[in-house]
Amino acid sequence: MNKLLIVGTVAFDAIETPFGKTDKILGGAATYIGLSASFFNLQSAIVSVVGDDFPQEYLDLLTDRNIDISGIEVVKGGKTFFWSGLYHNDLNSRDTLVTELNVLADFQPKVPQDFKNADVVMLGNLHPLVQSSVLDQMETKPKLVVLDTMNFWMDCALAELLEVIKRVDVITINDEEARQLSGEYSLVKAAALIQAMGPKYVVIKKGEHGALLFHNKEVFFAPALPLEEVFDPTGAGDTFAGGFSGFITQSENVSFENMKNAIIHGSNLASFCVEKFGTERMVGLEKKEVLSRLQQFKSLTQFDIEL
Numbered sequence: 485m486n487k488l489l490i491v492g493t494v495a496f497d498a499i500e501t502p503f504g505k506t507d508k509i510l511g512g513a514a515t516y517i518g519l520s521a522s523f524f525n526l527q528s529a530i531v532s533v534v535g536d537d538f539p540q541e542y543l544d545l546l547t548d549r550n551i552d553i554s555g556i557e558v559v560k561g562g563k564t565f566f567w568s569g570l571y572h573n574d575l576n577s578r579d580t581l582v583t584e585l586n587v588l589a590d591f592q593p594k595v596p597q598d599f600k601n602a603d604v605v606m607l608g609n610l611h612p613l614v615q616s617s618v619l620d621q622m623e624t625k626p627k628l629v630v631l632d633t634m635n636f637w638m639d640c641a642l643a644e645l646l647e648v649i650k651r652v653d654v655i656t657i658n659d660e661e662a663r664q665l666s667g668e669y670s671l672v673k674a675a676a677l678i679q680a681m682g683p684k685y686v687v688i689k690k691g692e693h694g695a696l697l698f699h700n701k702e703v704f705f706a707p708a709l710p711l712e713e714v715f716d717p718t719g720a721g722d723t724f725a726g727g728f729s730g731f732i733t734q735s736e737n738v739s740f741e742n743m744k745n746a747i748i749h750g751s752n753l754a755s756f757c758v759e760k761f762g763t764e765r766m767v768g769l770e771k772k773e774v775l776s777r778l779q780q781f782k783s784l785t786q787f788d789i790e791l
């Protein structure tokens with residue numbers, strides 16, 4: 485089985501949307517990526533850090549999905565990373581209310597020996613120096629390195645972020661962050677500028693408006709499935725990244741053509757994530773639901789025009 489190494493936060497989140505409010509619940513970029521990638525045939529491991537305030541039952545949710553958690557360090561007496569967000573009425577934009585790095589502030593990641601030869605590395609959202617350190621520890625060159633990040637790191641660690649971006653093949657980023665990183669409003673121009681920073685493939689996520697994949701002069705677009713109910717978009721971007729990197733790991737094919745399929749898998753999984761608060765929907769999700777919605781995706785985008 486191919487191996488996927490995942491790096492990112494494992495966190496407590498407090499979320500407020502127009503539909504309700506949660507206290508501290510399970511969150512974190514690596515959590516969503518891991519849950520999403522677990523729908524593929526692969527071995528995965530998470531490298532992250534939590535404090536000893538982090539409930540064992542949350543860690544068990546990950547092991548139940550066959551995710552290797554030996555790379556999640558538990559810091560005695562430490563407090564877990566905490567993030568709190570408030571969504572606006574359209575659910576497409578949000579304000580970060582609190583980001584407490586806590587144990588993440590001086591985290592030195594350790595990649596489990598078994599995953600130093602991972603086929604794909606998914607560098608989820610956290611400090612760019614941690615992302616770099618994970619790449620430094622790889623003993624064989626991964627077939628693909630994917631990076632996800634957000635405005636927080638552009639604001640407080642831009643130089644380090646630009647260094648790690650040079651080393652990756654694919655970057656997944658949302659539209660506002662692509663504009664911030666490139667200083668360019670047009671997403672086509674932004675993608676070209678970001679490609680010049682290193683990644684040959686740029687995925688720009690546009691929430692309910694789908695995702696764009698750029699490579700040289702080529703562009704591919706995948707819509708988001710129109711959903712009746714969206715409760716909480718938290719983690720949708722990470723779930724997308726987990727589906728994207730999970731499918732590439734399983735299929736062992738890093739061509740542009742196959743990345744188009746990976747984008748569809750990512751969008752498909754993300755469409756479930758937003759249906760309930762936090763990780764609730766992903767934890768209860770079954771493979772048959774994933775496959776049946778994939779069929780809906782196909783019908784949504786297929787047409788038969790004679791040219």
Ligand code: AMP
Nearest residue numbers: 493495511512609636718719720721722
């Ligand atoms: P998304 O909605 O896909 O952007 O991801 C939301 C998740 O990212 C939440 O579960 C947060 O715990 C996590 N998160 C929020 N801010 C950061 C940050 N600055 N670094 C790493 N992870 C973060």
